[in-house]
Amino acid sequence: MKHRFLMALPFVALAQTAAAQDDPIIHDAEYYILLAEHGEQWAEDDAAVEAELVKFREANGGKPPNIINVLIDDLGFGDMGIPELNALRGYETPNINDFSDEAMRLVRMYTEPSCTPTRVAQMTGRLPVRIGMGDTAVDIAGFGLPSSEVILPEVLKQAGYTTSHIGKWHMGDIAESWAMNNGFDYAQMAVHQQGQLTIFNDDAIFEGVSVAIDDYVPAYTIDSNFRPDASAMMTTIEAESGGPIREIRMAAGERWNAQKYNEMNQAFQDKAMEELVRLAGGEEPFFLQYWPLLPLDNTRAGRDGPQSPNGGLYADKMQLVDEWLGAMFDSMEELGVADNTIVVLMGDNGHFTKYSPQSGYTPMIFRGGKTDTTEGGVRTDAFIRWPSMIEADSLLNSIVHVSDMYTTLARFAGADQYIPRDRLVDGVDQSAAILFDDEQKARRDHVIIYSADKPKAIVKDQLKLKLPPPGENPIVAKFYNLYHDTREEYSVSTEVGAWGGQEFVRILARHLQRKELFPDTPPAFGMPYEGVENIRPETQAAVGAFLVRRDAPQQR
Amino acid sequence: MKHRFLMALPFVALAQTAAAQDDPIIHDAEYYILLAEHGEQWAEDDAAVEAELVKFREANGGKPPNIINVLIDDLGFGDMGIPELNALRGYETPNINDFSDEAMRLVRMYTEPSCTPTRVAQMTGRLPVRIGMGDTAVDIAGFGLPSSEVILPEVLKQAGYTTSHIGKWHMGDIAESWAMNNGFDYAQMAVHQQGQLTIFNDDAIFEGVSVAIDDYVPAYTIDSNFRPDASAMMTTIEAESGGPIREIRMAAGERWNAQKYNEMNQAFQDKAMEELVRLAGGEEPFFLQYWPLLPLDNTRAGRDGPQSPNGGLYADKMQLVDEWLGAMFDSMEELGVADNTIVVLMGDNGHFTKYSPQSGYTPMIFRGGKTDTTEGGVRTDAFIRWPSMIEADSLLNSIVHVSDMYTTLARFAGADQYIPRDRLVDGVDQSAAILFDDEQKARRDHVIIYSADKPKAIVKDQLKLKLPPPGENPIVAKFYNLYHDTREEYSVSTEVGAWGGQEFVRILARHLQRKELFPDTPPAFGMPYEGVENIRPETQAAVGAFLVRRDAPQQR
16 A cells, blocks of 8 residues: 555653653654644653652552453453443343442543454553464464563563563463463463364363364375364463473373363362462562453353353353352452452453354344454453542543553552553553543543554544555545444445545555554464473474474475 | 244233232233232332322322323434533533433333334334334325224223323324324324425425425426425324314414424413413323424524524524423423322433434434434433422433333323233333332333334343344344443344354244234224314325325226
8 A cells, every 4th residue: 555645753752742741752743743742741741640649649658549350252342331232132240230320431532443452452561463473273273472571570670660461362382472481470371362262172072063173084084183172272372480380280191171161160260269379468569460261161061051041152151251250349349459449351352243142142233253353353342440539430432452461450559650661552541541430531532553564544533444455545434433334334435535534544544654663573482381391292293293384384 | 033932821810820910911022021020029119109199190190191292203312311422422411401400310111113114102001013003104195093992091081181282283184093092081182293394385495405395397297296296295283182273373374394394382381381281280290291393304494593502403402392392391290290290201212313414413422313223213201290209409310111101101090900901012100110210120121112113132131133134044143231231232142043043033923922912903993184274275185195195006
């Protein structure tokens, strides 16, 4: 695409004159347009935020708030927190609904369209495409998050936080990428994701939800490694930072199955509850990250029958997640940390429609789901609770990107000075909008929606432009008014090519131009699972098979 | 379609043994299946309901509750009462949302797919197809609701109620069908509907939302009456029961336009507020029916600019409706009738997608809209408030058909003995489920969804069968699990033809068999507008043109 509307923007000058900080975070181009318009107000707001944070710390023994960060897989907007919508689908999330009544709903939270990129964006504060992490790998892949990224727990640690991660990770199968090597004092984490754990196993084969593994007929199968098998892949690993990393709960020769998956999930919940007690008893402020693998579950093995009138595979487990989170919220009360802890609770992207309708879920409000760049892929439930600091039962209807949580939580923790200044950070500081419940104080009015490494859509205010495929004339691009048309079904085509189309193409052009200064870099590559002490022989064999495949194109 | 599964059901025997009343209301076949299963419990529940109603009347000076019945046009599920969903579309209904917090939401209220049939069902307690009122007329049509129907105000009047109707009527353009001739002591009503009032006028032509009227070139137009024109049609009429009926606010020769429509709506609101004061000051319990024409409005003429971030033609007016209803709720408080008045507030069917997205609305949750028999056509917001009698901020997730409001409101009013026993009544008494907030006490688990005179779908529990067109094998019919698949996009086809398909076909067969005993009858036919004192000359001419068209097929 040709960018005919490029303009040189005086980024540095603007930043230096208007930013509240002496050493400002480097942002993408659009930020500086809003900064030019609102810089003075933002400086005032920053001071007001600081005053609130100081007041909080003074009342909290000098300490910044604890933070609990819960990220749930594949949820659509309205799955949690709205009893009317629970009712439509015949299941209930009463604990999360009560939590929602105490929290602010970030109505326009935009995630990335898939698990890995959303998690990368939340952890790094950057668009995942900037480090080649825009895509999701299910199988052994030998790449992941580079250690050069300064992720949220690393930022918080510098401000004195104790940090812990429990549950899904899914940002790489190389040690360089893992939680315990990136700022978490302790981690118990699933290396891969639920596709592996719920589909590549014997119960899933029995129930017909998986391609066959066991029943390959050798006579017709000459590539004997061409089969997915969770049993051969690394499952849960555990370590303290700097300590030995070990796979847990799988013995050599053992088969992965639905019961193992249930045990894994229960163990994550138990560990998260245990960590909460441990961290709440400590002297330091804590950052507890809990990324459950449920509600995703693709087999009926071991179930006692429907738990909800819905009866769908995910809907039932969503009720279990609700029960578990309810127990966590109760425990926070008992431990006396409910009031001095920020809880972020959100989904990572929309529903994976591949599992509709047996999951019990189909995209209900927005169109599309996981992997789509329609709103159904990237809009999900998101709440933030901080009693007496954030207005209870409130709604913030400003655009927030998941990367903003990096910047904003760092700010709330008084740790924003540890956000690196040597790279572009996409996340903006939304603390004023959130603390003062004021959409006018939001610092973002747009989001560029990528699918893997391609920008696919741009949202600004209520307008959305679906970008045309490369080489196609932008004049045919489809343009939607999201307030009028939540499902993106009625393209407002008359406006494309006139003001709206041009403006949106310019947003993309400025974004791409800025990449010339801050180019995208590749992810980290490495040997899968290297550094784990107790790799099983079948896992070693699977890594061997992976290497053969990886190196095949390099042979000469 | 052949009905091979017909069974003779011992209706009368069941009714006589199990019904609580000596002279039971005659219902459709399915009712007697549930009665056979739950008759004893229902008798207990009826006694418990009666005890509650007696208690209420004793505390209310011996009087049954007042009833206010607000029916709003073309609303989708979630348009009102859920702040999160307001936010998604950039408009607000704060007064209705507050009202919702004090009311019970009837989550599974099923209407008919269009205005006229829904209104007929609510007023008569019967499926509109039973009296040929399943369809909607926009223009002069010469037919309507027969006076032989005993509509809700007629039932309530026998129990001593004072009754009043304000706003849309749209159940016929013949005097036999009108509110003032059917149990309303007073009525100020729009004879036709908003298509006439917002599209067949000069502003709509100017804005290009209408087919042309004025600019017909006579040289190319030999049928000079082939043009819709609101100015020639009857607009608002007003009368006391038995008194003269007069058209108001239109003079001979005057043109209808957007300003007239605005005035009409404001006048309905003012009159509804005035009637509330008058009725609240009377001795008798009152039934005030207010059927606003807004939010429907298809022109921008006379608007001061967007009233909401959404800015859509309907969304802005929805905010006005919210303001107006807020004023009514406030007035109820001031008049001291908030606590002894039941308020029913609901939509009459889904959005008319013909006006999407410029209306500011598209179907958001369910698929389809007005005229469709997908859930988007027949599921809408519905609330019932009765302080201290009905649980505040509650949800009833049982199937309720709009005809059930007839039976249930009559029961609440202690007027159910005046419901006729000489005909089939589709509405069932949902008072126990509503008063005791108990889905197990619901008396309906299914609904047959008609489009005009054809049954198109059957819902029972969460299952929905889309009936195949006549002559087509039912085995190809599509079957949906509404909990899993709110949008009816994933047909569960494997179950059709097995248990589910057969059972659903039997429901239809029993319903049709029952029609042999209680056959459908035609609507009332007559001379449009006859009986109005001050018919304008242009209106007389339009009636003349209608008669020529009507009689053309009868000529020999």
